[in-house]
Amino acid sequence: MGEVIYGKPVADKITETVKKDVEELKNRGIVPKLAIVRVGAKPDDLAYERGALKRCEKVGIEPQVVELPEDISQDDFIKELHKLNDDEMVHGILVFRPLPKHLDESVIKYEIAPEKDVDCFSPVNEGKLYEGDDSGFSPCTPVAVMEILKHYDVKLKGADVTVIGASNVVGKPVALLLLNEAATPTICHIDTKDTAKASRNADILVAACGVPRLVKENFVKDSAVVIDVGINLDENGKLCGDVDFDNVKEKASKITPVPKGVGSVTTSILARHVVKACKMQTEKLAEALV
Amino acid sequence: MGEVIYGKPVADKITETVKKDVEELKNRGIVPKLAIVRVGAKPDDLAYERGALKRCEKVGIEPQVVELPEDISQDDFIKELHKLNDDEMVHGILVFRPLPKHLDESVIKYEIAPEKDVDCFSPVNEGKLYEGDDSGFSPCTPVAVMEILKHYDVKLKGADVTVIGASNVVGKPVALLLLNEAATPTICHIDTKDTAKASRNADILVAACGVPRLVKENFVKDSAVVIDVGINLDENGKLCGDVDFDNVKEKASKITPVPKGVGSVTTSILARHVVKACKMQTEKLAEALV
Known part of the structure; x- marks a missing residue:
């Protein structure tokens, strides 16, 4: 069975760093x-x-x-x-x-x-995301996906990645962030001819389509890393992801659960963005005062 | 042999429409x-x-x-x-x-x-491109690619597309424009594991990597549409594209030449963008005067 990779250790590490940064700011x-x-x-x-x-x-x-x-x-x-x-x-x-x-x-x-827009609402931050300019703020959830991949040492450079879902808030930005790390992204969506086939090609599969348990074993290449961004209620009102976890877990090398996966990391990214914004604004203010 | 699809008829059609629009504006x-x-x-x-x-x-x-x-x-x-x-x-x-x-x-x-930025220099227009918001200006060359595909009745919805090259000026925007038309894009680049394999999967192959004649017959699926955005000089100083035209033309169903392909369309898109900008600005001015 694949390793279940939880969000909490990732969030905890980010939280620790952010906490120190906040202390330093408060000291000033x-x-x-x-x-x-x-x-x-x-x-x-x-x-x-x-x-x-x-x-x-x-x-x-x-x-x-x-x-x-x-x-x-x-x-x-x-x-x-x-x-x-x-x-x-x-x-x-x-x-x-x-x-x-x-x-x-x-x-x-x-x-x-734009300089206060910590979750990428402004087109300026979308433009920066598109360019790979990290002076902006990418949306928190896609960044959480990236942090999980990095925390668990998933190789991004050269990896074939399939992203299921092409929304402006998850699918597209996660594909662009992965591209910025030199992965090779394919973006699937409702009109894609054969999403299962495109997914089976992926070293890393990111599901962000909002369809409960869409991703089955036949979507997953042996030893692929599977990241589930979905948060859905199934027909019995039970919380579930876009991945059929039980069906897929044997085949994946690493897989995030829902809950306790991507969703656990998002607010730590939000906090990190607030601190980044705060630092940028106070530096700018300091420069203006010189 | 595949049909050689030239830029000129596309540019001519666009030019005709733009010319009429300009006449109307001049009448006012x-x-x-x-x-x-x-x-x-x-x-x-x-x-x-x-x-x-x-x-x-x-x-x-x-x-x-x-x-x-x-x-x-x-x-x-x-x-x-x-x-x-x-x-x-x-x-x-x-x-x-x-x-x-x-x-x-x-x-x-x-x-x-941003409202005068007819070739997508401003992050605001990049943000609009990213969102699929057509009130902005996408860069002219990727739009030229789209216009060629549409002019020659290439089906975009659901098509598997491989884009070779991930630059901010061609690779990324062409992938996003194709995604907006419900194609399934894969973006390849220097770190991609197997660009030939990813390309062989494509119904539409867009080469925009700046490597003279990189794309050979083994990159092309039978009857694929091949669009060559490259403008290079080969070792003999001869103008050539990113596609080895002679090697590929038998396999492709449609293929753009270099020169006389994508490059012939770009300035007609530029002209169209100027007219669009002019209309938007005069309408805004008219509203302000009411």
Whole structure:
């Protein structure tokens, strides 16, 4: 059976580093602060918020939850965002998406300050991700995938990788991040002719399609590494991933579980991004004061 | 033997449409204008400039060549760019890249107005390309590839595509544009384990690696469509592509030549982008005046 690779050790290591960074900043009188912008009270948002708040507490980041009414107008929403952009005490801004339909994300995404945009909402950060420019912020979940692969010593350079799912939040960015590490990515999706075949070619298989247990044994090459980004409820209401774990685990050399896999790492990346943002902003401020 | 698919009919069709659009704009008193920013006088830049000027003349776009001294300082370069950003008579700006080394592209790319950036220099347009948001400008060469495929009725949806080359100017954007059309892209590069094998899987093979005649018959699946983006000089100083045309042409169902292939289409895309920029800017101006 393949090794089950858990998210916790990865998250713990990142958390330790971030915690030290926060201590150093606090010694200089700087308190990194994350603003979480939530419209309404969707259960998914609340669940992630709880995790983010816990992580903030662990590392010493000050959180601020900005809860906005579900019927907030676009203008008012943008005003709230601008307030956070202008607030020198706020270093990172996380906006829960998708926003309600009456708020136009294609407009709003231009209104978040790129240097505070810790989860890659702004097209500027998407552009940086595309270019492989690490002065920006890639979305937290794809970065979590990369950190797991690195933590468990999975060779990326030259690896054939198949990514199932082409979303802007996971599939595409994870493919680009892997490409930046010199892997050879193939991106599959609903219109792909033969996803199982493309997957069987992969040394590393990343499932991010949101289909419960889609990935079966016939998708997996012997000794492939399988990363499951899915978080779904099956027909019995049980939490499961995009990978049929029991069916696949014998064939994989390494496999992430759901839960306790990728999802456990995401908020530690968020915390790391807040600290990165904080450092960049305080350095810029220091330069401006010289 | 496969059908040789030339760029000219594609460019002619696009040119016709653009020409009509320009006439309509001129009837309303608007003259679309493209500023070409060239530092020094590199032969490659001059060659492309000649082509662009010819295309502008054909469709009625007014060109303005801004030739800058090779030793221009970064500040002065940015000032020139800002002048063009602010000039309401200029609708599109093309900056020849790579710039000389003392000019930092990673800084300068933020200084071009995204709405005038007709060849995807700005990270905002890269972000839009990444998202599949067609309010932006993708780089002209990858768009030329897409237009050739569409003109010659190559089915994109569900097609397995291998792109050889992962540059920000061709490889990556062409893969993303193909993904937006529901193809299944694989991106190969220097570290790919077996590029020939990955290529043999492709219904459509796009070569954009800059290696003279790298792609031989063993890279090509029977009846694949082969698109050659390469423009190289071989050891005898003869112009050639990344595909060994004579070696491959029997196996391919359709194949672009070099020259007379992709390169013939690029400036027509540039012209189309200038007109698109002009329309967007005049509409915005009209709205502001209401």
